[in-house]
Amino acid sequence: MPMIDLRSDTVTRPTPEMRRAMAEAEVGDDVFGEDPTVNALEERAAELLGKEAGLFVASGSMGNLVSQLAHLSRGQETIAGGNSHMVVHEAAGHAVIVGTSVRQLPERPDGTLDLGEVAEAFRDPNDPHNPISGLVEIENTHADSMAQPLSPDYTASIAAVAHEHGVPLHVDGARFFNAVVALGVDPQALAGPADSVSFCLSKGLSCPVGSVVVGTREFIWRARRGRKLVGGGMRQAGVLAAPGLLALRDGALGMIERLAEDHANARRLAEGLADLDGIESAGGIAQPAPGRLDPARATTNFVLFKVHRDGTDFLGALRARGVLMIEYPHNQIRAVTHYGITPADVDSAVAATRRALEDTASRAPAMSRVAAG
Ligand SMILES: Cc1ncc(COP(=O)(O)O)c(C=O)c1O
Numbered sequence: 001m002p003m004i005d006l007r008s009d010t011v012t013r014p015t016p017e018m019r020r021a022m023a024e025a026e027v028g029d030d031v032f033g034e035d036p037t038v039n040a041l042e043e044r045a046a047e048l049l050g051k052e053a054g055l056f057v058a059s060g061s062m063g064n065l066v067s068q069l070a071h072l073s074r075g076q077e078t079i080a081g082g083n084s085h086m087v088v089h090e091a092a093g094h095a096v097i098v099g100t101s102v103r104q105l106p107e108r109p110d111g112t113l114d115l116g117e118v119a120e121a122f123r124d125p126n127d128p129h130n131p132i133s134g135l136v137e138i139e140n141t142h143a144d145s146m147a148q149p150l151s152p153d154y155t156a157s158i159a160a161v162a163h164e165h166g167v168p169l170h171v172d173g174a175r176f177f178n179a180v181v182a183l184g185v186d187p188q189a190l191a192g193p194a195d196s197v198s199f200c201l202s203k204g205l206s207c208p209v210g211s212v213v214v215g216t217r218e219f220i221w222r223a224r225r226g227r228k229l230v231g232g233g234m235r236q237a238g239v240l241a242a243p244g245l246l247a248l249r250d251g252a253l254g255m256i257e258r259l260a261e262d263h264a265n266a267r268r269l270a271e272g273l274a275d276l277d278g279i280e281s282a283g284g285i286a287q288p289a290p291g292r293l294d295p296a297r298a299t300t301n302f303v304l305f306k307v308h309r310d311g312t313d314f315l316g317a318l319r320a321r322g323v324l325m326i327e328y329p330h331n332q333i334r335a336v337t338h339y340g341i342t343p344a345d346v347d348s349a350v351a352a353t354r355r356a357l358e359d360t361a362s363r364a365p366a367m368s369r370v371a372a373g
Pocket of ligand 1: 058059060061062085086139143172174175200202
């Protein structure tokens, strides 16, 4: 029996159609701007999000990195959520490569930042002691809040605060299209208020590699230069871009609409887990009192929960039952639904979780220790 792998949507494999498109892709030297498949992908991404231009990059981390290189100069500061991927999970690229600091704000349980706190976080540009505020960054969907989608209205409000202070807004939209589908909004409406958006092809859209950054032509020129600086200028990259072009097609031909299946599966998983003894609410950051896992918080493709067990022990027992999940910050377990996971897999994962909880019950730590985490 193959494992049911719910660790991340990054484990998705390219579809057979994607593999064929890779084999047949027209290619050229992309550093010379001559790869027709990369060019078509960049144009398609820009068109879809209503921006002037796009840039194909190797990963979501590189998308955020080149966006920062394009928006910021050394000694500047970004205002961002303290749990965001760009701050916590990108090897401090902002400091090491961009030469900037981050003013970290607490995110709320719905993944948003408080607008007043963002406004307050800007430094005094007349004080020579201060870094110079240069960018506001948000993450959509916001992973650590159980991948809550952030709305166009919220994005517009935060962009307004950034723009009032003369700085751009960057959206780390690693799962931008999950937000689009969950909210039922037009991608252009969600991207519109932002100055730049980076989205991943290699997650729920099932492509093997890559992300695309979009923004103005001028911004993309600077991001392209940043990409070269970090060694991300690829040559016949059309073989990697070809699956992206398929994924971004309209309607059922592409991979965007399909994300709704992942969201339904995540809700189904949360509903199944919520009824199990030994599982409790986590649902991401800033959790209030422990309680029952609330399936209504599964709005996109993440389920976060706590177990009344040692996390590693539980995950080992779950693996032995044929299901993979992963430890997540704040003593949580994460399960992510994605292409290839069916409702039947979800039901099997719930059953395996029940058994793994039984298998590890005798070794469970005291409830209070786990609940306090
Ligand atoms: C919110 C978010 N941003 C950025 C990234 C970075 O993507 P990559 O792993 O392609 O560098 C991830 C990866 O999981 C992510 O979850």
